[in-house]
Amino acid sequence: MDAVSAVPPLPVVPLPEEQSAEALRLLEGLDAPALWWLSGYAAALARGQAVLPRATAPAREAPAQERLTIVYGSQTGNARRLAEQLARDAEATGLAVRVVRAGAYPQRELKAERLLVVVISTQGDGDPPDDARGFVEFLAGKRAPRLAELRYAVLALGDSCYPQFCAIGRRVDARLAELGAQRLLDAGEADVDIETVATPWLARALHLAREALEPATVRSATMTPLRAAPLAPASEWTRARPYAAALLANQRIVARDSARDVRHVELSLAEAGLAYEPGDALGVWPTNPPALVAAVLEATGLDGDAPVAHDGRTLALRDWLAREREITRLARPFIAQLAERARSSELNRLLAPDRREALATLLASHQPIDLLREHPAAWDADGLVAALRPLAPRLYSIASSRKAVGDEAHLTVGVVDYEAMGTRHVGAASHFLAHAGYETQVPVYVEPNERFRLPADASRDVVMIGPGTGVAPFRGFLQERREIGARGRHWLLFGNRHFRSEFLYQAEWQDALRDGSLHRLDLAWSRDGARTYVQDRLREHGRDLHAWLDGGAHLYVCGDATRMAKDVHAALVDVFVEHGGVDRERAEERLLQLAEEGRYARDVY
Known part of the structure; x- marks a missing residue:
């Protein structure tokens, strides 16, 4: 879990102002497990079933020379899953281990590391995952330290559908060697059939890590209540063992005369116990047409x-x-x-x-x-x-909140089906879902996306940029914030080709404007008259956007990584230059800072 960056104000009735302020100060920065422990402990105190403990020293973290550090950079969750698997296996053998998301890794600590495993994916045309951009740039830059005492290994994930297969992992592996580090084993390069390479590679990495650390001090099993909880066990339903979900709804949500087919799909998770948060994805295992x-x-x-x-x-x-x-x-x-x-x-x-x-x-x-x-x-x-490569699941941003829909998961599916070169081209999962009947069992699992979470402070404003089917997670965001009574404002920027035929969830957004749960809606239509895109709206309303961000708003982007996400990012740079009074280099730094703070998050594909 990410550390809580801001805590909602405490109710004013139970506590005097001075005690309320002190409580907020103490809670600032605690992660979710610590907050859950505190809530339960406070409830027990209220019932007279607990006593305050004496102050104790926190559990000792193993020094760098006695531990394995695992850093992961993940866009869709695969690198995170493998990093956590390695961490669980290492802990089970008694090794001291810490696993850290690349965006949260303290870069100043790299020079002290002695044993490091990096699990990192490559996105699109040789780009790092969003949560690893700062880490990759730091390694490549002049501030990266000499690492003569470091032993390391890199597991690179990629997709051979793209020319720069595993480019980021290769770059990280080569750069660590340039900095003087010694390879623990050769870099692994895994395609979408990840386990074929990853399973034996991780086993080998763990074996060599044990040899490198023995006879290191075994980590202490003692944990104070305010220490981060150990890694949670894997869900019963996983990528390797999906749940067969019943289809509840399969509705076309574009006009009949639209050249595109977009479906709203509802699946039942009633018997699965599958939990998800707004921003997570649902993995779907398709059957080919x-x-x-x-x-x-x-x-x-x-x-x-x-x-x-x-x-x-x-x-x-x-x-x-x-x-x-x-x-x-x-x-x-x-x-x-x-x-x-x-x-x-x-x-x-x-x-x-x-x-x-x-x-x-x-x-x-x-x-x-x-x-x-x-x-x-x-x-x-x-x-x-x-x-032929093994068939891989497809990930869809979940378009619902469990607080609003219960044991269901909703998806927004753009159906790939067109003629090209005399051949009908179809998408495996979108075709499968579009033609699913109510008797169809859809194999699914939840893929958590901790990088794409609503702010912990429900009073924070939220800006959501989601053209086309990229609007899906923001339907879930708005449902969630409505259910919890969030005080923060919500601004949605949506774009598509035609207003009349492709305004996805139009009635829901209009209802949200009327009831006040959506405060602002800006639209862009690329085939109605003048071609207008969401990035044009960002520049047009740049002053307002900058004011929202300057006031602490969180910014989210979802959709196409090839063009839209890059165009939106360029527009954001322009907004900071024009309305923030900085040059382009400083504007880029500001966006990177927002990303590292968790206030600029992207779910792009």
């Missing part, structure tokens, strides 16, 4: 009933393609396999280091079926299954 499976079989000339043994299992080829293999997203390893089988000089040229932009265009515009048709090759069933 039957028509696309049939097209792949036709293009390769293979028998769908042919048995294929792979990874210790034997399934019919058709089942591998439907439920186990990625056939809607193109990846570099598949292109390399096809280039070899088809003896294609054209594909081989695309894989050259100097063709990165051309490869990026191909990866973004084509699906495997396109290349299978354009470059005929001799395939066998075993080879095709091995060449």
Whole structure:
């Protein structure tokens, strides 16, 4: 849990003003476990069931030379999950260990570290996760210290659908070596089938960490009440063991004549006990479209009933393609396999280091079926299954608050379904959800997103920028804040192509304006008259935005990472330059500072 940066004012009736101020001072900076402990302890005191303890010294934290430090940078939660898994395994063997989000890591402590594992993902075109930008920039900068006494290991996560696969992990690994640190083991590079690489890599890292630390002092199991709680056990329902959720609603929320299909999907979590917070995501395990499976079989000339043994299992080829293999997203390893089988000089040229932009265009515009048709090759069933990546779940920002909807999770799903190059292109999960009936069981799990949380202080203002389906989490934000009676103001900036046909959740936003739970709504329509985008509205209302932020507001951005998020960030820089009286470098620093304070959060994809 993140430390509480601000505490809501205490009720004025039970406490005199002086005691109220003192209580606020004492509570400032405590994390959630400490606050929960205090609330329960205070309740026990009120019932006469507890006595105040004598002051005791806090539990000793193991010095740097006796502990393993794990730093993670995570955009979608995978790096966090692996870092916490390593921490649990290390603690179970008696090692002193601390696990820290990169954005919360005290950079001044790096020079004192002796054993460090970094688990970090790469986003989009070689970008670090939002919560790791400061950490990566610090390592690359002149302030980074010499690390001659450090032993380290880096587990890099990436997606070979993008040209700069694992670029950030590679950069961190190389930079630590440049600073004089010694590799504990070679960097691991995991694709979307994460466990294939991560599981043996983490086991090896733990073994070498134990050798490096023995006979280090075993960490003390004693914890004071105000010390951070140990890592919580994993949920019963996980990525590896999803819950089969019942479908409650599947409603189109754009006009019938819209060229796009956007669905509002409601799923029941009633029997799962799955808990989530506004800002979290729901992982959905899809089944590939039957028509696309049939097209792949036709293009390769293979028998769908042919048995294929792979990874210790034997399934019919058709089942591998439907439920186990990625056939809607193109990846570099598949292109390399096809280039070899088809003896294609054209594909081989695309894989050259100097063709990165051309490869990026191909990866973004084509699906495997396109290349299978354009470059005929001799395939066998075993080879095709091995060449295709394992199917991965898709993450959707949850568009609801449990306080408002109970044991349900709502999603806003933009359906990918279009014609290109004579082929129908579809998205695996969006097609699966769009065509789900009420008898469908949807395999799901919750992916926490601690970086994208509402402010702990409910009196803080909130600015939400969410064009298109990026508006989803803000529906949950507003539901949550309405349910808790938050005093802070709410400003939503929403954009889409057409007002008449693509104003998502229009009635809900208008109702919220009327009842006062939404204080301001600014809209941008990119295909109605003059092309206007949310970043244009930010610049247009820059003075007001700067005033909100200067007054302590939290700023959230959700949606497309490729263009929208970058354009919005550039607009925010312009706002600080024009209305904050700073140059562009200082404006960038100010935004980074807001991000490190938890007041500028992005959920981009």
